[in-house]
Amino acid sequence: MLDSLEILKSAKNLLANNEAQKALGLLFSLKEEAIADYALGVKISKVADKALQSVNHLKPLKIAIVSSSTQTFLVPLLRFFCAKIGFNAEVQTGDMGAWRSELADENSWLYSFKPDVAILATNWRDTAVNSFTKNPSAEAERVVAELESFWRIFKSKSSAVLFQHSFDFPFYDSAGYLSQNNFASRIQVLKRANVLLLEKASAAGVAILDTSDVRAFVGSKNWEDERMWLSARQHPSFTSLPALANEYARAIAAAKKSPKKVCVLDLDNTLWGGVIGEDGLGGIKLGAPDPVGEAYVAFQKYLLELKERGILLAVVSKNNESDALLPFEKHPDMILKKEDIASFKANWEAKSQNIVTIAQELNLGIDSFVFVDDNPAEIAQVNSALPEVSTVQLSEDASQSIALLDSQNFFDTLFLSEDDLKRHTTYLENAKRDAAKATCANPKDFLKNLEMSSSASDITEVNLARATQLIGKTNQFNLTTRRHSAEQVDAIAKTQNAYAKTFNLKDKFGDMGIVGILLAKEVEDSTLEIDTFLLSCRALGRTLEQFVMTNLFEFAKEKNFKKIRGVYIPTAKNSQTKDVFEKIGFTKEKESEEKTSWILEIKDIPTLEVFISKI
Secondary structure, eight states: HHHHHHHHHHHHHHHHTTTTTHHHHHHTOOGGGGSSSSSHHHHHHHHHHHHHHTOOOSEEEEEEEEEEEEGGGGGHHHHHHHHHHTTTEEEEETTTTHHHHHHOOOHHHHHOOOOSSEEEEOOOGGTOOOOOOEEEHHHHHHHHHHHHHHHHHHHHHHHSEEEOOOOOOOSOOOOOGGGTTTBBBHHHHHHHHHHHHHHHHHHTTTEEEEEHHHHHHHHHHHHHHHHHHHHBBOOGGGHHHHHHHHHHHHHHHHHHHHOEEEEEEEOOOBBSSSSSHHOOTTTTTSSSTSSSHHHHHHHHHHHHHHHHTTTTEEEESSSSSHHHHHHHHHHHTSSSSSGSSSEEEESSSOOHHHHHHHHHHHHOOOOGGEEESHHHHHHHHHHOOOSSEEEEEOOGGGGGGHHHHTTTTOOOSSSSOOOHHHHHHHHHHHHHHHHHTOOSHHHHHHHHHTTTOOOOEEOOOTTTTHHHHHHHHOOBSSSEEEEEEEHHHHHHHTSSOEEEEEEEETTTEEEEEEEEEEEEEEETEEEEEEEEEEEEEGTTSSHHHHHHHHHHHHHHHTTSSSSSEEEEHHHOSOOOOOTHHHTTTEEEEEEEEESSSEEEGGGGGOOOOOOOOOE
C-alpha cells in the first residue's frame, strides 16, 4: 500500500510540473493488486484523468453500461483501466433497474449515445429464480430466452460490441448445502443458465463477461454488500469494483485491440533449466522428479496450448544451433518439438536482429511479437532496438513463468476461428512456398508452379464470424481499415446491389482458408463504391488482389453499373496499399490528407494478369 501511495504522490508532483505523460506512465506501472483498495483506486483514477487532459495519443472509446444496479462508482476505475490499455473512455451508465426499458426503447439514451462497447450487467437477482424450482431446465431456458430477446433488439439498433454478464450466485442461500447437491436449487439453475448463456451468446455474436473469475479473485463473501444493495442498489460491493473494472478493460482489449500473434522464446533457463551448451543433455533441468524441471515442463505445455489455438512460437537463442536443437530432438521430457516452432534462430547475432528476420519471414508486423527471456540484458536490448515488441522477463523461479506471461493478456481475443486453429500449419506451408520461390529465377514461373485456385463466396452466417474477424484485425493490406461489426457486415451483404464476398486461396502446398474480403455498395450515379478491401498478409504477392478485382468487375458489369469507386484511407500501417487502385487501372478522383478516392469507368475495365484459377 505504501508503494502505491508513494507512486500516487510522485505522479501528482509530475502533473504539477506539467509532465502528464510521465505521470501516466508511473500510474500505469501499478499492478492490478496495488489498486485493490477502492478509495485508493478512485484517487489514482482522478490523477490519471487530469493527466489525460494533456495527452492526446489515446483512442476515444464510448462505453455504455446498462444494469439493474448502480454503476456510477465503477466509472472512474473503468476509465483508468481503459487508459492503461490505450483508450480514452467516455462511460455512460443507465438508471438502476431500467435495463429492460433502456434496451427496448429506440429513443433511450443508450442508442443516442452510440456506444462502441455496451455491457449488460445483470446479476442473480434479475433472474427471479426461486430457491428451488420444479423444472430446473425450463427455468434456465426462461432466464436465457429473456436475455436473447434483448440481445436481438440491441443488435438491430446498434453496431457496438455487446458484453453480457454471466450470472453470479448469492453467498447466502436458504437451500444451504443442498444448493450444491440438488439440480433444482437456485444456484444449480443459475449454473445451468450460464452454460446455456455461453452457447446462445456465441451463436448471437455476444461476448460473455464471466464474473465468476472476479468473484473468486475478491472472495465470494466479499463480492456482495447487502447493506449497500438495500441502501443504494450497489452491486457488486465497493471491494469488488477495482477487480471488475480491470476485467471490463481486459474484455474490451480483447474486442478492440489486435492480439499478439507470435511468442518468441529464449531457450536456456526459459524452456529448461541450465545452459545446454555447457551442461549437456543430461545436465539441464527438465521433467520429474525435480520440481524445477517439472515447472519447465508445465511452461512448455502452456506454450503448446498457445500454439494449438493459433499463436505462433519462435525461438531466438544465443547458442550453437546443434546444441540448441539437442533437447528438441533427444530429451524425453521435452514437450515442444522442432515442428512446433514456426521459426528457429540459434546463433550469436543480436536477438533484436533475429526477431526482425523472423518478422520478415512470417510477413508480420513487429508489433505483433512478444519476446520472452530470463536475461534482463537481452530484454533491455530488445526494448531499446524494437520498442514495438512486448517483452516478458522471467524470474529465477521457473514455477512463475506461466503467471508472468499469462497475466499480460497478450493473446486475448473474443472469438476463435478455424483459421486461427490452423495458423501454425499455414505458416509452415508458407515456408515451403518461400523455399520453392527461391528456386525459381522468374517470379511468374513461381506463381504458375504454385497451382493456385480461389473462389468468391457470399458472406452468410457460415463465414460471417471469420469475415468480421478479418475486418477487425487486418491492418497492413486494408485500404480503409473500417472496423465493421458482424451486424454491419451482414446488413451490407443483404443490401440490394451490394457486393459482399470472402475469398479463399489454395495451392499445391495447402489451403490458406479465407484470406480476402471485399464489400462494395451502390451510391449515386450508378456507381459501385468499395467500402472494404483487405487481404491477409500471408496471401500477398500471389495476384489475389487482381483476382478479387476481376470478380468485382464481373459483378459490376452484370448489375449495369457505370463506375467503380475505390477509397484509400491512410493509417500508420497500410501505406503499402496507397497505390493499389492506380496499379489496377483506376484514375485518381479526389485527394486529401484524410483519404484518396479513385474512379474506374466500366467501359475502361482493364484485363488483369492473374495466376489464380477460379473454382
